[in-house]
Amino acid sequence: MNKYIAKLCEISEKKDLLVVGLMSGTSLDGLDIALCKCSKANVEVVEFRTKEYDQKLQKRLAGIQSQVTTDTRELTRLHSELGNYYGGVILECLNDWEFEAEDIDLIGSHGQTVYHAPAQTKDETSATLQIVDGDHIAQKTGIITISDFRQKHTAAGGEGAPLAGIFDEALFRDEAKHRLLLNLGGIANLTWLPAKDSGEKVISGDTGPANTLINEAMQKYFNQPYDKDGNVAASGKVHSELVRYVLLDPYFRKPFPKTTGQEEFRLDYVEELMKGHGISCTHEDLVASLTAITTQSISRAFDELIGDQEFECYVSGGGIHNKVLMNDLEKRISQANFRSFNELGIPSDAKESAMMAFFANDLIAGDGFPITGVTEGKVHFGKISLPG
Incomplete structure (x- = not known):
């Protein structure tokens, strides 16, 4: 058995997980990194930092975000490059916070939204696209990474947003x-x-x-x-x-x-x-x-x-x-x-990165969430990327 599959089985039985949550919003100001202790019903932010983007990266992201026509080469390159960049930022933060990568159970990465297209008619399917490849983050850090949370929401019939309502109802x-x-x-x-x-x-x-x-x-x-x-x-x-x-x-x-x-x-x-x-x-x-x-x-x-x-x-x-x-x-x-x-109980600037940690925890160790008015039963959000 793949050792990381075995690890997933092991951590799914733990009461609390240590999860790094990542969020980069449409304002393009930087990457929020929250180290969280997560359970099915609670999130505690242990450490938090915002890594500001330099002007060059902001300009590159602005060039592909919310554009009807974009440079697919640049889009593709940023998808991989940002994964490596995120991984390096995580390792830097963990070192400063005196944690080892082995101490961390999961990473939950929202990625960078480049286009959001809710359905305008009954015949359309809602769509949303976030870049930043989870495999690159997992490979760089050696930590199992959960990413691409919004796709399950659209697959289940939602618009891919806002995920905050699910998080808010569950905890607050x-x-x-x-x-x-x-x-x-x-x-x-x-x-x-x-x-x-x-x-x-x-x-x-x-x-x-x-x-x-x-x-x-x-x-x-x-x-x-x-x-x-x-x-x-x-x-x-x-x-x-x-x-x-x-x-x-x-x-x-x-x-x-x-x-x-x-x-x-x-x-x-x-x-x-x-x-x-x-x-x-x-x-x-x-x-x-x-x-x-x-x-x-x-x-x-x-x-x-x-x-x-x-x-x-x-x-x-x-x-x-x-x-x-x-x-x-x-x-x-x-x-x-x-x-x-x-x-x-959660720093206001850390809310969305803590939310990504919470959803990552749920995919592996939780019970899922209903999408009110959209689907019966419960769904889990995210895709799994294994290191190695």
Whole structure:
């Protein structure tokens, strides 16, 4: 028997696994690495780090992400090169954290999303593509690697996103309190977790852009990766007409559950709208307006799903550091008690990488998860790559 197959059988019987979770989002700011102690019902983040991408790698990734037409040679090369790069980063982190590769049971790697294409008609199949080859990670590190989590979701009839709703319901639903978990990455996604004793259903989906448009504008006009603390937005004035035109996009009228990506919300799309409607503004005003698009689209989603019910709102993702964004959300959604996701026991910046560790653990040692409204029974997510 392959020794790694034997190891899989061995670790599947363990109560707790040590798993490295990896996440690189559509904002392309870097690779999140979380070393987690995982069980069927809990995740504890032991160590966490973000390895920032240099400008050269960011540019290469931006050249293939969410593009209708792309360079297939570059796509293919990055699929393998990033696997080796991820493996080297993991070994570097483990050394700094004083762990050996032999101490780690699994790696869970989300990969880099290059295109997300939810079905638009009943005759279409939802599709999503993440690169970063799991075999290269496993070979580089000597650690069994689980990757490509979103494909099972689409195979079972879902859109491939958001996986966060499954993770959120499994770990954070309260018996008596309504909760909403909001993640402000490139795209904003939420999970509505009504109290278990309420009889209401869990709902998850994407509200629209969070940081993606803001980051694009900052990179194009200010040569900065993002709007630190919301300082640029604070110096500008919201162009209400621009915000209104963007919020007329049909996506915002779709009912939940729904998903989207940078394929639909890109800066050039906004600038085409501006040109078509004769709108001009300063670059500072543009960033302020893009920030308002994020907050107003989230506020609309809250109104649609929750109404005037009181609830606790736990926020994660890079957008939590944008003071203008967070202050505007608090003003618009007065019934929400906004809190950092840290209060639920996982650092907010580590949530998505910890989620990948959790799904990797489940594939080997768990019971699977239902995909509400999509399929009966339970499914496991991910594909297995063995070293050697």
